[in-house]
Amino acid sequence: MKPIVFAMVAATAFCVCAAESIQLPEPDKTGGMPLMQALAERKSSREFSEKEVPLNVLSSLLWAADGINRDDGRRTSPTGLNVQDLDIYVMLPDGTYLWDFKTNQLLLKKAGDQRKAAGRQPFTHTAPVNLFYVQNLDKSMKTDETNTARHGGIHAGAVMQNVYLFCAKEKLSCVVRDSLDREELAKVLGLSDRQRIMIGQTVGYPKN
Ligand SMILES: Cc1cc2nc3c(=O)[nH]c(=O)nc-3n(C[C@H](O)[C@H](O)[C@H](O)COP(=O)(O)O)c2cc1C
Numbered sequence: 001m002k003p004i005v006f007a008m009v010a011a012t013a014f015c016v017c018a019a020e021s022i023q024l025p026e027p028d029k030t031g032g033m034p035l036m037q038a039l040a041e042r043k044s045s046r047e048f049s050e051k052e053v054p055l056n057v058l059s060s061l062l063w064a065a066d067g068i069n070r071d072d073g074r075r076t077s078p079t080g081l082n083v084q085d086l087d088i089y090v091m092l093p094d095g096t097y098l099w100d101f102k103t104n105q106l107l108l109k110k111a112g113d114q115r116k117a118a119g120r121q122p123f124t125h126t127a128p129v130n131l132f133y134v135q136n137l138d139k140s141m142k143t144d145e146t147n148t149a150r151h152g153g154i155h156a157g158a159v160m161q162n163v164y165l166f167c168a169k170e171k172l173s174c175v176v177r178d179s180l181d182r183e184e185l186a187k188v189l190g191l192s193d194r195q196r197i198m199i200g201q202t203v204g205y206p207k208n
Pocket residue numbers: 042043044045046121175176177178179180
């Protein structure tokens with residue numbers, strides 16, 4: 001076999017291939033823990049098992065975070081003037097994706113394990129799910145820079161708290177993280193200069 005053909009066959013056979021898109025199952029929007037109990041159990045944890053989070057759980061988590069909850073397309077998290085300028089990027093062991101909240105699909109941004117870029121804290125490199133909340137300035141309210149930045153932080157704050165509460169209900173470990181190398185991460189996420197990483201959040205099963 002010619003070397004170039006061999007290399008192509010080997011690459012196909014041995015790569016950990018991420019799908020171009022992953023259709024997530026329907027989220028479960030019913031039941032769960034009473035709200036007051038979820039609030040009582042909300043907390044940050046920094047110990048994660050490497051066990052993967054099943055796609056049905058991830059789907060429900062993303063819906064809780066910022067899914068459509070009304071017929072007019074509004075979401076579980078509020079945004080000023082309903083601009084919906086926050087996107088959720090999902091870093092999994094096999095690849096990094098953008099969550100398309102309308103179709104509930106994960107759209108591949110970069111294949112392969114990119115978790116070294118997930119954060120400065122080592123647990124982010126082995127935890128199964130890292131989420132990143134990214135403000136898209138092309139969708140943001142046309143106002144001054146300070147106000148736009150303030151709204152971006154508030155929008156990410158609402159989403160992160162939804163995720164914290166979902167994790168309390170699902171007995172998942174979770175921590176929101178500002179300790180990021182935003183320049184490196186922006187390359188992995190494939191962001192333009194009109195997109196700003198607000199904050200990250202790591203999710204997974206507790207270690208023990
Ligand atoms: C804006 C913000 C940034 C944070 N950044 C980090 C971080 O980079 N790394 C980390 O381990 N925790 C981070 N945290 C989590 C806080 O340390 C945690 O919320 C705080 O200690 C209170 O603990 P609790 O969430 O269990 O109530 C952050 C929290 C917020 C709200």
